[in-house]
Amino acid sequence: MAMRSLISERVSCRSSVLGARWMSSWWRNVEPAPKDPILGVTEAFLADPSPDKVNVGVGAYRDDNGKPVVLECVREAERRIAGTANMEYLPMGGSVKMVEETLKLAYGDNSEFIKDKRIAAVQSLSGTGACRLFADFQKRFHPDSQIYIPVPTWSNHHNIWRDAHVTQRTFHYYHPGTKGLDFAALMDDIKNAPNGSFFLLHACAHNPTGVDPSEEQWKEISYQIKAKGHFPFFDMAYQGFASGDPERDAKAIRIFLKDGHLLGLAQSYAKNMGLYGQRVGCLSVLCEDEKQAVAVKSQLQQLARPMYSNPPVHGALIVSTILGDAELKKLWLKEVQGMADRIIGMRTALRENLEELGSPLSWKHITNQIGMFCYSGLTPEQVDRLTNEYHIYMTRNGRISMAGVTTGNVGYLANAVHEVTKST
Amino acid sequence: MDSESVFGKIVRAPEDPILGVTVAYNKDTSPVKLNLGVGAYRTEEGKPLVLNVVRKAEQLLVNDQSRVKEYLPIVGLVDFNKLSAKLILGADSPAIKDNRVTTVQCLSGTGSLRVGAEFLARHYHQLTIYIPQPTWGNHPKVFTLAGLSVKTYRYYDPATRGLNFQGLLEDLRAAPSGAIVLLHACAHNPTGVDPTLEQWEQIRQLMRSKGLLPFFDSAYQGFASGSLDADAQSVRMFVADGGECLVAQSYAKNMGLYGERVGALSIVCKTEDVASRVESQLKLVIRPMYSSPPIHGASIVATILKDSTMYKEWTLELKAMADRIISMRQQLFDALSARGTPGDWSHIIKQIGMFTFTGLNSEQVAFMTKEYHIYMTSDGRISMAGLSSKTVPHLTDAIHAAVTRMG
Numbered sequence: 001m002a003m004r005s006l007i008s009e010r011v012s013c014r015s016s017v018l019g020a021r022w023m024s025s026w027w028r029n030v031e032p033a034p035k036d037p038i039l040g041v042t043e044a045f046l047a048d049p050s051p052d053k054v055n056v057g058v059g060a061y062r063d064d065n066g067k068p069v070v071l072e073c074v075r076e077a078e079r080r081i082a083g084t085a086n087m088e089y090l091p092m093g094g095s096v097k098m099v100e101e102t103l104k105l106a107y108g109d110n111s112e113f114i115k116d117k118r119i120a121a122v123q124s125l126s127g128t129g130a131c132r133l134f135a136d137f138q139k140r141f142h143p144d145s146q147i148y149i150p151v152p153t154w155s156n157h158h159n160i161w162r163d164a165h166v167t168q169r170t171f172h173y174y175h176p177g178t179k180g181l182d183f184a185a186l187m188d189d190i191k192n193a194p195n196g197s198f199f200l201l202h203a204c205a206h207n208p209t210g211v212d213p214s215e216e217q218w219k220e221i222s223y224q225i226k227a228k229g230h231f232p233f234f235d236m237a238y239q240g241f242a243s244g245d246p247e248r249d250a251k252a253i254r255i256f257l258k259d260g261h262l263l264g265l266a267q268s269y270a271k272n273m274g275l276y277g278q279r280v281g282c283l284s285v286l287c288e289d290e291k292q293a294v295a296v297k298s299q300l301q302q303l304a305r306p307m308y309s310n311p312p313v314h315g316a317l318i319v320s321t322i323l324g325d326a327e328l329k330k331l332w333l334k335e336v337q338g339m340a341d342r343i344i345g346m347r348t349a350l351r352e353n354l355e356e357l358g359s360p361l362s363w364k365h366i367t368n369q370i371g372m373f374c375y376s377g378l379t380p381e382q383v384d385r386l387t388n389e390y391h392i393y394m395t396r397n398g399r400i401s402m403a404g405v406t407t408g409n410v411g412y413l414a415n416a417v418h419e420v421t422k423s424t
Numbered sequence: 425m426d427s428e429s430v431f432g433k434i435v436r437a438p439e440d441p442i443l444g445v446t447v448a449y450n451k452d453t454s455p456v457k458l459n460l461g462v463g464a465y466r467t468e469e470g471k472p473l474v475l476n477v478v479r480k481a482e483q484l485l486v487n488d489q490s491r492v493k494e495y496l497p498i499v500g501l502v503d504f505n506k507l508s509a510k511l512i513l514g515a516d517s518p519a520i521k522d523n524r525v526t527t528v529q530c531l532s533g534t535g536s537l538r539v540g541a542e543f544l545a546r547h548y549h550q551l552t553i554y555i556p557q558p559t560w561g562n563h564p565k566v567f568t569l570a571g572l573s574v575k576t577y578r579y580y581d582p583a584t585r586g587l588n589f590q591g592l593l594e595d596l597r598a599a600p601s602g603a604i605v606l607l608h609a610c611a612h613n614p615t616g617v618d619p620t621l622e623q624w625e626q627i628r629q630l631m632r633s634k635g636l637l638p639f640f641d642s643a644y645q646g647f648a649s650g651s652l653d654a655d656a657q658s659v660r661m662f663v664a665d666g667g668e669c670l671v672a673q674s675y676a677k678n679m680g681l682y683g684e685r686v687g688a689l690s691i692v693c694k695t696e697d698v699a700s701r702v703e704s705q706l707k708l709v710i711r712p713m714y715s716s717p718p719i720h721g722a723s724i725v726a727t728i729l730k731d732s733t734m735y736k737e738w739t740l741e742l743k744a745m746a747d748r749i750i751s752m753r754q755q756l757f758d759a760l761s762a763r764g765t766p767g768d769w770s771h772i773i774k775q776i777g778m779f780t781f782t783g784l785n786s787e788q789v790a791f792m793t794k795e796y797h798i799y800m801t802s803d804g805r806i807s808m809a810g811l812s813s814k815t816v817p818h819l820t821d822a823i824h825a826a827v828t829r830m831g
Contacts, residue, residue, distance in 0.1 A: 031701065031705075032700070032701045032704050033701075033704035033705045033707060033708045035704075036498065036707065036711055039495075039497070039498060039711075043497075058495070060494060060495065068492040068493075068494050069492075070491075070492055070493055074493070078486050079486060082482045082483060082485075082486040083479055083482065083483065086472045086473075086474050087472075087474055087478075087680060087681055087682055087683045087684055088464060088472050088682055088683050089443075089462070089464065089676075089682045089683050090683050091443070091447075092440065092443060125531075125713075125714035125715075125718075126714065126715065128711075128712070128713070128714050128715040129713070129714040129715075132712060132713055132714065141431060141434060142430065156711060156712060156715065159708075159711060159712035160712040162712070163709075163712040163713070196430065231430050262429045262430070270495075274493055275493055276493055276494050276495045277493050277494055277495050277496050277716070277718065277719035278493060278718055278719060278720060279714060279715075279716070279717070279718040285431065287429055287431065288429045288432060292429060292431065292432060292434070294436060295434045295435055295436040295437075296431055296434055298436045298437040299434055299436075299437050301437070301440070302437045302440075303569075305440055305443075305534075305562060305565065306534070306538060306562060306565035306566040306568075306569045307531075307534070307535070307538055307569075307713065308531035308532065308534050308535040308538070308685060308714075309531070309532065309534040309535075309562065309685075310443075310683070310685070311685070312531070312683065312684055312685040312718040312720065312721065313683035313684060313685075314683075314684055314718070314720035314721070315718065315720070
């Protein structure tokens with residue numbers, strides 16, 4: 001083609017025209033970044049050729065054969081969608097229908113806040129995207145505020161608020177001695193934080209510990225947060241997954257709503273609808289009135305527009321198809337219960353196996369903890385031994401994704417854990 | 425008993441200037457209303473279009489029971505990334521052969537620009553980006569929020585309704601060494617004015633001599649001329665000289681995947697080792713933003729790009745869309761000429777891509793909206809994709825009235 005030879009002719013004369021600066025890379029000084037502590041585990045697992053390998057790293061549900069699951073309700077929704085829907089841009093705030101259904105799940109089907117249009121809500125890129133949008137929003141409108149993050153928490157929470165340039169503090173949460181909640185220290189931290197601080201709370205099935213406050217404890221936490229004028233931001237990534245019942249899992253949020261908090265909430269369908277890779281979620285902020293909600297929503301959209309313009313349609317369509325159809329919604333609730341039950345069953349099996357092996361340690365926490373994860377109490381060194389000697393992959397904080405445990409591997413897992421802990 | 429809101433003092437943000445047009449259009453009850461705002465392709469019947477080949481790909485995906493919905497890696501669907509790089513850089517690109525391109529799946533063009541800009545703000549030594557005047561309305565915010573400082577270079581010449589080439593060269597010559605320069609790969613948005621290949625070559629030489637870093641926004645590959653390769657020439661020219669650059673790609677328009685948010689960011693580096701380190705840092709930008717990109721749209725693209733029959737089908741459907749737009753340009757020009765509307769309207773057929781920068785001012789635009797229910801952005805940009813043979817007469821009437829009554 002005539003144009004191409006013209007170009008290559010000109011390019012071959014480049015040395016005479018161009019300075020030396022561009023000959024070396026602009027990125028010489030770019031350091032290789034550390035691997036993500038959670039997602040890096042799966043990478044390592046995939047690279048391992050051992051036939052015995054077990055992945056209890058990332059929190060993605062597996063069936064009893066260790067296989068990923070696409071829910072029946074999702075398959076059906078997709079069948080209905082394919083070939084019919086167009087792919088036009090969603091509004092910046094996402095699918096209105098999906099957001100409506102999502103708010104009902106969290107705030108209640110007959111929530112007065114929904115009726116009164118007091119909730120500013122936008123579709124988000126799953127839970128991560130919801131947290132990030134909120135963090136950016138917090139920075140923009142309360143630039144001097146700080147976010148209090150529980151210890152421990154999902155590691156990406158720190159990255160999110162850091163990239164939003166919000167000052168981070170921590171509050172006590174997990175008690176390594178009891179492998180339960182450090183309630184007294186938690187309450188002290190709430191009392192001692194400057195009035196009007198922002199608190200990040202896991203609504204249910206705390207990640208990574210699986211340790212949730214009791215209903216009574218939630219009431220006290222709510223009271224104290226109100227007394228200090230703090231802002232409660234809930235990350236709810238496991239509604240339905242904790243107890244099997246989405247209504248029950250929303251208890252903490254309902255307590256706070258009853259107490260009059262104007263909370264913020266990140267919701268995700270990654271786990272409870274198995275829509276991981278579709279990136280579907282919702283960010284909501286409860287406001288004083290409809291006018292304020294409209295203003296807040298418009299500002300959230302201003303943050304979304306320069307990040308991704310508008311959110312992806314496919315996953316949202318799956319959600320609204322399911323939740324908007326009585327039969328499909330019923331099927332979904334049944335499937336969520338099924339997933340939660342399998343995990344609860346695996347908790348029991350793992351604990352019983354360890355006890356039968358004669359482990360000197362207490363493993364009660366395996367069944368006390370709730371949701372996808374078990375905070376085993378294993379040290380990083382013990383975790384490394386599990387990986388190197390037994391090809392068992394988990395994050396180095398000792399977090400076991402119970403979703404990766406099956407009747408096929410629970411014995412192997414228990415044995416390995418026993419071996420690395422028996423001389424403790 | 426409710427607490428006072430900590431966000432009580434927040435004021436309502438203005439509507440997005442582009443997406444707000446559709447909001448206003450939707451509220452209008454007039455039967456003759458016409459939406460020439462957002463750049464989304466419409467058929468002759470004024471309907472959105474899902475390409476046949478996309479429907480085919482969708483069916484294949486839905487029927488494949490082995491498909492799961494697991495998280496993609498942070499960098500996205502690997503097949504998709506490789507195929508996207510080939511699409512923009514050319515299958516025989518030496519940069520690809522040398523493994524010195526890193527490509528990450530992002531949320532369409534917007535997401536690719538934002539991720540690239542965040543990366544630059546953290547790792548590049550010159551935090552100023554030069555954007556053309558005018559440019560897509562969302563560009564300044566994307567770069568500012570990422571932490572770059574935004575300056576402009578002259579681009580559009582209102583007098584000729586063409587390229588202000590001298591002004592462009594002067595402004596780039598005056599830029600500090602190493603500054604980032606945003607370039608529209610083809611079908612400039614909003615003006616539709618593109619440099620010629622000779623002009624691109626001069627731009628390239630100037631930029632390389634000053635060490636200016638090219639950041640391409642490629643949102644219309646295939647849509648401008650109807651040929652995917654021809655529309656990629658500007659990018660390939662820069663890559664051919666062995667230098668580094670960034671490219672943001674979108675499949676919103678050329679595959680009609682708008683709402684699926686499919687795009688890719690490629691960074692062409694000097695060496696394979698550098699590309700690998702750059703990729704690891706891109707992951708650190710992405711993880712706290714949305715963890716990993718959405719799987720559906722990228723799967724559709726990969727399905728099409730990797731199958732030669734489907735790929736061919738796609739190129740034909742793409743050309744048909746581009747041809748329809750070119751025909752709309754001709755029809756509008758002919759209609760205005762026949763009407764005797766004052767002024768030179770030849771820019772309508774000279775400009776390229778989805779948009780025409782009419783040269784109408786904001787008063788004229790407001791007039792057209794109020795009296796003729798024509799919705800377009802206030803800078804006078806119209807989306808040709810929103811026009812049909814049936815609606816050309818109405819638009820002609822509106823433009824004629826605006827020009828004659830409002831000078």
